[in-house]
């Protein structure tokens with residue numbers, strides 16, 4: 192459990208909804224400190240120790256009518272704190288508090304719906320219904336059939352007569368729809384009302400987080416402890432490093448393993464920022480040729496990841512040992528990585544890609560982990576980076592995968608292909624910046640395809656490489672939409688790449704969302 196005990200805390204009990212993380216996002220936007228925990232873990236003792244100021248029950252795929260359906264401990268409703276049940280969470284409330292839920296045979300409702308007011312005004316719905324009705328996003332099979340004692344109905348829809356139910360005296364609220372998704376446009380207002388009526392003051396700010404995090408790092412590392420940190424060039428490890436440096440100064444050593452698979456100018460930018468702005472002890476391990484040699488003949492994406500991961504650990508370990516005597520390893524682990532999610536299928540999820548990190552190092556080297564960003568989402572890390580004074584251009588950079596450009600070159604990775612890709616990628620990113628699109632895009636990059644095509648340039652024939660442009664919008668990288676470039680932008684970019692990058696004579700545009708595609712091609 193987190194140690195952010197000085198903040199008012201909200202507990203989200205997860206019953207396996209696909210969108211539980213979005214609940215936490217909406218709450219964090221309101222500067223409310225919350226944690227998501229799977230229902231199996233939330234026992235009476237857990238509740239007593241966590242001492243939430245309010246509780247949200249997530250949606251989920253189960254039916255309360257099933258044997259062994261997921262339930263919170265009944266003591267939850269004796270805590271005297273506000274509870275908001277969403278979809279399955281609403282049904283759980285009705286079921287446990289004396290109402291009834293029925294199977295939704297034939298009456299399942301998915302997608303957009305409109306709710307209108309019922310019994311009267313409700314604090315939870317303040318600011319709603321100014322236009323008479325509100326759009327909400329429904330996704331449910333079962334439905335409430337009879338209210339629990341003390342509850343009234345405050346909004347209905349044609350297919351959901353109990354769209355919003357509440358017992359305002361006890362501050363128990365249940366909604367049949369998902370207020371956390373964008374398709375419920377005034378959902379954020381509902382959460383705002385909920386946290387206000389629960390008495391939250393919005394004290395979860397980056398300034399407060401930063402001071403607490405520094406105190407925690409000092410307490411964990413002690414007055415003599417030394418930390419090493421692997422810098423990847425990404426925002427997460429950079430922010431972790433700067434934060435730890437503020438806490439323990441020169442007892443932090445960073446190792447930047449330059450695997451030669453970085454974007455144009457990236458290694459220099461990272462090293463420059465750390466050397467010039469922060470004066471953090473930094474080992475710049477220039478190991479490009481070694482990685483490229485190890486990748487010779489490797490074409491399978493997972494084999495590439497494993498090769499890079501193995502070598503990365505070797506190189507990192509050698510330099511870290513040379514730096515001498517660290518007891519701690521810092522990592523930029525984020526909250527989405529540590530949430531113990533409830534799998535809808537009940538089983539382990541399929542591995543699509545084995546993401547590379549410094550896995551294996553802590554045990555192998557006998558190191559303890561320092562993970563100061565474990566409680567944060569990506570955009571919060573960016574806000575923290577700004578609070579720590581990292582340059583805006585650095586903080587706002589698009590995410591970049593650990594194995595770097597190697598997974599943007601389907602087929603074999605060679606020094607020549609890397610150079611071609613780097614140059615095409617730089618043109619694409621320059622175009623995006625010139626057109627003011629950079630911040631509207633989650634990730635944009637070029638993929639160098641393993642095909643050649645015939646072209647005509649001037650009076651001559653060319654037989655050169657083909658590349659694909661990829662740009663997506665996303666909230667967390669789990670799903671993604673294609674960024675809708677204009678035709679003018681695309682043709683200008685294609686022309687520039689072909690004119691400026693000798694060796695590429697054809698440019699294509701990848702218009703696949705995720706799913707069914709993934710963001711990277713490998």
Ligand code: XMP
Pocket residue numbers: 496544545546547590591592593594634668669705708709710711712713
């Ligand atoms: P995919 O391609 O799985 O990518 O849709 C989702 C996000 O993860 C990044 N990514 C990786 N990051 N090591 C990483 O550190 C990897 O092996 C890796 N593969 C994908 C990808 O860039 C996107 O942000």
